[in-house]
Amino acid sequence: MASRATGGTADAQQGAKRPSQARTPQLERGRARVASLLAAGARVFAEKGYDAATMTQIAAEAGASIGSLYQFFPTKVLLAEALHGEQRVRLAGMLDKLGGDARKLSAADLADRVFAVMAEFLMLHPAYTTLVERRDVDPQRKRESRAQMENRIADLLAQTTPPLPRGRPQVIAVVIIELMKAIVTISTYEEDAMRAAAINELRVMLKTYLRAVCNAIRV
Amino acid sequence: MASRATGGTADAQQGAKRPSQARTPQLERGRARVASLLAAGARVFAEKGYDAATMTQIAAEAGASIGSLYQFFPTKVLLAEALHGEQRVRLAGMLDKLGGDARKLSAADLADRVFAVMAEFLMLHPAYTTLVERRDVDPQRKRESRAQMENRIADLLAQTTPPLPRGRPQVIAVVIIELMKAIVTISTYEEDAMRAAAINELRVMLKTYLRAVCNAIRV
Amino acid sequence: MASRATGGTADAQQGAKRPSQARTPQLERGRARVASLLAAGARVFAEKGYDAATMTQIAAEAGASIGSLYQFFPTKVLLAEALHGEQRVRLAGMLDKLGGDARKLSAADLADRVFAVMAEFLMLHPAYTTLVERRDVDPQRKRESRAQMENRIADLLAQTTPPLPRGRPQVIAVVIIELMKAIVTISTYEEDAMRAAAINELRVMLKTYLRAVCNAIRV
Amino acid sequence: MASRATGGTADAQQGAKRPSQARTPQLERGRARVASLLAAGARVFAEKGYDAATMTQIAAEAGASIGSLYQFFPTKVLLAEALHGEQRVRLAGMLDKLGGDARKLSAADLADRVFAVMAEFLMLHPAYTTLVERRDVDPQRKRESRAQMENRIADLLAQTTPPLPRGRPQVIAVVIIELMKAIVTISTYEEDAMRAAAINELRVMLKTYLRAVCNAIRV
DNA sequence: TATGAATGAGAGTTCATTCAT
DNA sequence: CATGAATGAACTCTCATTCAT
Numbered sequence: 016m017a018s019r020a021t022g023g024t025a026d027a028q029q030g031a032k033r034p035s036q037a038r039t040p041q042l043e044r045g046r047a048r049v050a051s052l053l054a055a056g057a058r059v060f061a062e063k064g065y066d067a068a069t070m071t072q073i074a075a076e077a078g079a080s081i082g083s084l085y086q087f088f089p090t091k092v093l094l095a096e097a098l099h100g101e102q103r104v105r106l107a108g109m110l111d112k113l114g115g116d117a118r119k120l121s122a123a124d125l126a127d128r129v130f131a132v133m134a135e136f137l138m139l140h141p142a143y144t145t146l147v148e149r150r151d152v153d154p155q156r157k158r159e160s161r162a163q164m165e166n167r168i169a170d171l172l173a174q175t176t177p178p179l180p181r182g183r184p185q186v187i188a189v190v191i192i193e194l195m196k197a198i199v200t201i202s203t204y205e206e207d208a209m210r211a212a213a214i215n216e217l218r219v220m221l222k223t224y225l226r227a228v229c230n231a232i233r234v
Numbered sequence: 235m236a237s238r239a240t241g242g243t244a245d246a247q248q249g250a251k252r253p254s255q256a257r258t259p260q261l262e263r264g265r266a267r268v269a270s271l272l273a274a275g276a277r278v279f280a281e282k283g284y285d286a287a288t289m290t291q292i293a294a295e296a297g298a299s300i301g302s303l304y305q306f307f308p309t310k311v312l313l314a315e316a317l318h319g320e321q322r323v324r325l326a327g328m329l330d331k332l333g334g335d336a337r338k339l340s341a342a343d344l345a346d347r348v349f350a351v352m353a354e355f356l357m358l359h360p361a362y363t364t365l366v367e368r369r370d371v372d373p374q375r376k377r378e379s380r381a382q383m384e385n386r387i388a389d390l391l392a393q394t395t396p397p398l399p400r401g402r403p404q405v406i407a408v409v410i411i412e413l414m415k416a417i418v419t420i421s422t423y424e425e426d427a428m429r430a431a432a433i434n435e436l437r438v439m440l441k442t443y444l445r446a447v448c449n450a451i452r453v
Numbered sequence: 454m455a456s457r458a459t460g461g462t463a464d465a466q467q468g469a470k471r472p473s474q475a476r477t478p479q480l481e482r483g484r485a486r487v488a489s490l491l492a493a494g495a496r497v498f499a500e501k502g503y504d505a506a507t508m509t510q511i512a513a514e515a516g517a518s519i520g521s522l523y524q525f526f527p528t529k530v531l532l533a534e535a536l537h538g539e540q541r542v543r544l545a546g547m548l549d550k551l552g553g554d555a556r557k558l559s560a561a562d563l564a565d566r567v568f569a570v571m572a573e574f575l576m577l578h579p580a581y582t583t584l585v586e587r588r589d590v591d592p593q594r595k596r597e598s599r600a601q602m603e604n605r606i607a608d609l610l611a612q613t614t615p616p617l618p619r620g621r622p623q624v625i626a627v628v629i630i631e632l633m634k635a636i637v638t639i640s641t642y643e644e645d646a647m648r649a650a651a652i653n654e655l656r657v658m659l660k661t662y663l664r665a666v667c668n669a670i671r672v
Numbered sequence: 673m674a675s676r677a678t679g680g681t682a683d684a685q686q687g688a689k690r691p692s693q694a695r696t697p698q699l700e701r702g703r704a705r706v707a708s709l710l711a712a713g714a715r716v717f718a719e720k721g722y723d724a725a726t727m728t729q730i731a732a733e734a735g736a737s738i739g740s741l742y743q744f745f746p747t748k749v750l751l752a753e754a755l756h757g758e759q760r761v762r763l764a765g766m767l768d769k770l771g772g773d774a775r776k777l778s779a780a781d782l783a784d785r786v787f788a789v790m791a792e793f794l795m796l797h798p799a800y801t802t803l804v805e806r807r808d809v810d811p812q813r814k815r816e817s818r819a820q821m822e823n824r825i826a827d828l829l830a831q832t833t834p835p836l837p838r839g840r841p842q843v844i845a846v847v848i849i850e851l852m853k854a855i856v857t858i859s860t861y862e863e864d865a866m867r868a869a870a871i872n873e874l875r876v877m878l879k880t881y882l883r884a885v886c887n888a889i890r891v
Numbered sequence: 892t893a894t895g896a897a898t899g900a901g902a903g904t905t906c907a908t909t910c911a912t
Numbered sequence: 913c914a915t916g917a918a919t920g921a922a923c924t925c926t927c928a929t930t931c932a933t
Contacts (some may be wrong), residue, residue: 042933045896064369066285070924080898085925087896150283158424188441189432193416200412205377213408220409220443227442262914288906299915301910310907480912483917488742504723508903511813518919523904525917588721625868628877632852638850643815651846658847658881665880691919702892726927737894748928 026153034089037097049087051077056098061142065149101148106136117174125175133195144199177229256307256316272298272417276315284368318365325355336393342444344394351415363418472527475535480538485672487514487525494536499580504589523599537584549598561663563613694745694754708734713755718799722806742822756803774831780882782832792850801856
């Protein structure tokens with residue numbers, strides 16, 4: 016062929032329309048494939064990290080041929096993005112369920128629930144942090160998707176009773192998200208006792224703090 | 235990539251001595267080389283991450299040939315470990331300087347200082363987290379070096395006045411370390427205002443919490 | 454690794470400095486390698502055409518490993534360009550030798566010599582046309598290198614005695630070059646008699662024509 | 673690429689009937705399909721060249737599925753051949769229309785008409801040269817189809833008044849065909865003025881030459 | 892027949908590591 | 913010790929072709 020990419024890179028300029036989207040399957044069979052490919056991707060990314068995960072292994076893990084994988088995800092990046100997107104939607108959904116109760120709760124109690132939700136989510140989708148932290152995404156995109164998650168949490172926090180001081184929900188959302196990452200890290204620790212203790216410590220720290228913040232405004 | 239295999243010409247597993255230690259230079263010239271190689275490694279690891287950093291680039295960045303690099307660091311892993319080791323020593327040194335004042339301070343105030351020290355250190359050595367988080371180190375080693383750092387901080391915390399409840403210093407050390415990672419992450423955010431605010435928020439949260447913990451035992 | 458090209462295409466944005474030049478060898482050994490790689494490239498490109506030629510085959514033909522090939526020519530395109538460049542220089546050199554006699558000759562006679570030179574060159578470097586015609590070079594470059602060759606020939610034609618009419622040398626240069634390509638094509642015909650006859654026919658046609666053009670201006 | 677291998681699932685060389693002919697459609701619908709597939713093929717081959725053209729793109733361009741394409745053209749080669757065949761028939765038809773006037777014309781004037789006809793044809797069917805020059809056709813076939821075209825033109829030339837010397841029509845046919853290829857190449861040049869000038873130059877050169885040849889025999 | 896998923900050999904390319912000079 | 917060439921397994925990605933529905 017006249018111009019091949021890449022295997023690797025080194026493409027010329029021609030209008031080769033390199034796809035920038037995962038292909039959507041038309042048939043039921045295709046939908047099943049996509050699902051199992053995403054699942055396999057999630058497993059492998061979680062286990063090895065983005066870089067060390069190989070497309071070959073992902074295909075194998077999905078019981079598909081490499082060609083089949085590329086049929087739907089024309090690029091490793093695209094696969095990662097599709098997976099990341101899907102998981103973000105899922106997490107968003109779980110958080111949105113908290114919306115109803117938000118105004119009946121104090122920030123501290125809401126934080127507890129958010130914590131619980133996120134912990135459950137991360138248990139279910141251990142690839143999430145790996146995907147969030149990928150080094151080769153352009154900062155713009157990265158910022159946007161971070162902002163989206165932050166806003167969702169900030170919105171919840173803004174509704175609590177008693178209310179948090181102006182502007183705080185946004186910052187606290189950042190804090191919560193970062194604490195979650197810490198929890199993921201800690202989850203990999205091997206000493207069971209310490210692991211539980213440390214995770215609880217983070218939870219309590221946050222609660223204590225939020226209570227203090229609320230009290231501060233009351234006076 | 236999945237930790238590239240041995241490479242090179244016919245290797246075989248003869249008694250071929252694969253060194254497991256970075257070679258120590260004999261001559262003065264060698265010491266300078268090693269220093270610039272480590273510096274280059276630090277720069278490249280920080281910029282690209284462990285996987286994407288290539289030995290070739292590191293050598294080039296150090297103004298050395300690839301052969302020269304391998305003379306002193308017979309393996310990418312060994313280079314990373316040497317670097318990591320050096321940086322850990324450095325951080326330990328900086329923390330140890332806090333030892334003298336520890337017993338004159340409350341846990342909250344000590345935390346502030348620890349924060350400051352670590353922030354400075356991480357500014358100087360941005361490769362540190364990358365090296366700490368490398369996925370391909372065996373958990374044993376990982377746990378050990380983590381423990382070492384934790385103990386150092388726990389020891390400091392144990393000396394504060396008023397004292398923290400039994401057992402807490404160890405857990406809180408974990409918390410502090412994780413918060414530092416969060417700070418590193420946040421440092422890469424682009425919105426200046428939010429970045430500063432979030433970092434401060436973490437600091438204040440920790441202080442507030444430590445104060446509460448101290449008060450709790452007093453009563 | 455964080456970002457891999459291609460194997461294929463699909464690189465991100467990072468400053469991965471993908472080289473755009475063939476590396477120049479430093480040692481004698483390297484120079485020899487490069488020579489044999491270029492020779493192998495020439496052979497394979499000539500035999501199979503650019504697309505069908507594989508880097509693997511070229512390396513094998515040169516008695517080198519694939520890695521060795523890529524050490525000096527980081528891209529198939531770069532190899533082709535290096536080869537093309539080298540051959541253009543060679544052809545230019547051969548044509549320049551005609552410069553001395555140009556003003557002693559009529560256009561028709563000069564054309565004969567140019568023909569002879571190019572025929573010899575193309576016999577020696579059968580990959581030339583393949584490289585010239587590569588579809589994936591940007592038109593800008595293509596135009597430039599064509600112009601260069603044209604000018605060289607036009608300059609020669611401009612010096613003939615009697616002189617050609619103004620402006621004609623440039624157009625005639627184009628004609629000559631295209632006739633050469635025709636000759637290359639015809640050279641692959643299998644019927645010996647026809648092949649020789651056709652090639653001669655082209656030569657005579659050109660001469661006849663140039664004579665007519667010269668006469669036209671004389672009157 | 674080096675004419676990609678068989679592909680597909682376990683093939684084996686059983687009595688598996690690999691068709692060597694494009695299937696002829698039975699239904700009206702089929703005929704329309706075939707037409708649009710051929711048209712798409714022509715477009716894509718012309719744009720990208722044979723190697724870089726993909727069956728997938730051709731199918732897409734025809735608004736058909738890849739399966740549908742293979743239904744009628746079980747092989748890329750077969751598609752190319754079908755297309756080539758069709759175009760040859762078309763060109764032959766256009767040339768045959770000149771037959772009536774051939775004996776009223778001089779070779780020079782006939783050449784002009786042949787030129788005009790071929791130029792029109794190539795404008796309409798830009799894939800033609802690509803298909804003619806395909807490197808992977810066996811020389812036997814190549815020679816045959818070339819000969820066919822040459823004969824057709826030689827036959828026309830043989831009828832001109834005054835007649836060309838014995839044997840010349842055949843050689844001159846070769847010359848004309850090659851000149852046409854040159855014109856195709858030149859047509860892609862970007863400098864409008866030079867393009868027109870060069871094309872005209874070729875035309876005039878041929879006429880001048882043919883006139884000279886005729887005169888030569890007359891004497 | 893039409894559709895779209897499935898297949899897998901093979902291509903370009905990378906990079907840790909080794910070796911000759 | 914330094915240098916730079918050599919090596920090759922492994923990786924991402926492509927595309928002709930086949931097959932199930």
